[in-house]
Amino acid sequence: MAAIDAGGRKKELKEFDESKIGVKGLSDSSITSIPRFFVHPPEILSDLKSSSTCASIPVIDLSGVNSAAHRQKIVEQVKEAATTWGFFQVINHGAPVPELEETINAIKTFHEQPHKAKSKYYKRNEGQGVPYRSNNDLYRANAAAWHDYLQVCMAPTPSKVEDIPEPDLTVGITPHTDPGLLTVLMQNHVPGLQVKHGDEWVNVNPVPGGFIINVGDFLQIISNGEYKSVQHRVLANSYKEERISVVMFFNVSKANDDCCYGPLPELLSPEKPAIYRNFTVTEFEENFYSKGLDSKSMIEKRDIINGYGLASVHVQARVGITPHTDPGMLTVLMQNHVPGLQVKHGDEWVNVNPVPGGLIIKFWRLSSGN
Numbered sequence: 001m002a003a004i005d006a007g008g009r010k011k012e013l014k015e016f017d018e019s020k021i022g023v024k025g026l027s028d029s030s031i032t033s034i035p036r037f038f039v040h041p042p043e044i045l046s047d048l049k050s051s052s053t054c055a056s057i058p059v060i061d062l063s064g065v066n067s068a069a070h071r072q073k074i075v076e077q078v079k080e081a082a083t084t085w086g087f088f089q090v091i092n093h094g095a096p097v098p099e100l101e102e103t104i105n106a107i108k109t110f111h112e113q114p115h116k117a118k119s120k121y122y123k124r125n126e127g128q129g130v131p132y133r134s135n136n137d138l139y140r141a142n143a144a145a146w147h148d149y150l151q152v153c154m155a156p157t158p159s160k161v162e163d164i165p166e167p168d169l170t171v172g173i174t175p176h177t178d179p180g181l182l183t184v185l186m187q188n189h190v191p192g193l194q195v196k197h198g199d200e201w202v203n204v205n206p207v208p209g210g211f212i213i214n215v216g217d218f219l220q221i222i223s224n225g226e227y228k229s230v231q232h233r234v235l236a237n238s239y240k241e242e243r244i245s246v247v248m249f250f251n252v253s254k255a256n257d258d259c260c261y262g263p264l265p266e267l268l269s270p271e272k273p274a275i276y277r278n279f280t281v282t283e284f285e286e287n288f289y290s291k292g293l294d295s296k297s298m299i300e301k302r303d304i305i306n307g308y309g310l311a312s313v314h315v316q317a318r319v320g321i322t323p324h325t326d327p328g329m330l331t332v333l334m335q336n337h338v339p340g341l342q343v344k345h346g347d348e349w350v351n352v353n354p355v356p357g358g359l360i361i362k363f364w365r366l367s368s369g370n
């Protein structure tokens with residue numbers, strides 16, 4: 001397949017976006033190959049075939065959740081699943097199954113409308129109303145994925161993965177973790193969702209009437225790493241029928257953004273110190289929305305891991321810097337023989353003279369600059 005240059009790629013993306021046909025339109029046009037901007041890099045593609053055939057995420061039966069006898073056991077099951085898998089399905093949750101099926105059918109009906117009727121709703125920018133578009137992160141992602149979205153703010157986000165001519169060259173949804181607190185997901189009977197468990201990709205097989213629940217990055221942070229936000233992906237649909245999922249993201253509001261979030265104090269102790277630093281929602285979102293979905297969890301990307309516990313080593317080489325404090329708990333620094341580093345000690349700036357082979361260790365909230 002010929003390489004695509006950045007200018008050509010941008011033009012093709014724009015043409016696709018402005019055509020408003022979505023991947024459904026491409027599927028219906030009887031194409032035999034997919035546009036190049038859908039083709040994912042080899043490291044993603046080579047991993048697509050590897051999935052476990054035997055493991056499956058826990059299924060938790062919620063019947064009796066309001067009775068004292070069952071409740072404690074269910075709470076334990078949820079805790080265990082959130083700790084070990086970060087993903088589980090719930091059944092007998094009380095939401096009427098016929099209404100769930102009706103929701104799936106309504107989404108199918110929307111996507112199957114003629115282009116003219118549907119394209120009125122196609123909108124790239126987030127906003128009010130019920131926008132429909134192909135790929136939320138179309139211009140930010142390294143490669144586009146084979147799905148269209150119909151989005152409702154404050155309500156479920158139904159997405160639809162059409163069948164595709166070359167399913168081995170792209171994905172339905174790129175491997176990622178969800179940024180928020182919790183995600184609740186409902187899917188039709190067409191498989192495709194997979195969850196990373198240890199080194200394996202595990203199929204999340206549709207359970208009729210079941211909801212799938214997964215832990216997001218935010219919950220991992222406030223639980224101080226106890227609950228796991230795990231990677232998941234959707235394979236490009238090689239079935240003749242569309243895959244439909246309805247995804248509800250529970251995110252944190254920006255309304256009170258002076259407020260700093262971080263690991264809950266009641267979960268911390270000398271044995272379990274905070275492994276993440278505090279941050280505002282704006283800080284948190286800026287990182288997520290500046291990039292497309294990708295396989296690296298936002299927690300890793302965001303440098304909110306403190307300098308111990310979950311070891312995340314960010315190596316930076318820099319020249320000249322203004323006075324600042326480091327966000328983490330501890331910084332380990334190595335310098336060449338040229339002096340310049342100074343540390344604020346009381347009211348004085350003190351030179352940190354290079355000692356050959358020496359490492360400089362700095363604790364939280366000490367100013368430094370040069």
Ligand SMILES: O=C(O)CCC(=O)C(=O)O
Pocket residue numbers: 159173178185187193232233234245247
């Ligand atoms: O469609 C699915 O099953 C998964 C969707 C998903 O992971 C997401 O939108 O974050």
Ligand SMILES: [Fe+2]
Pocket residue numbers: 176177178183232
């Ligand atoms: Fe997700």
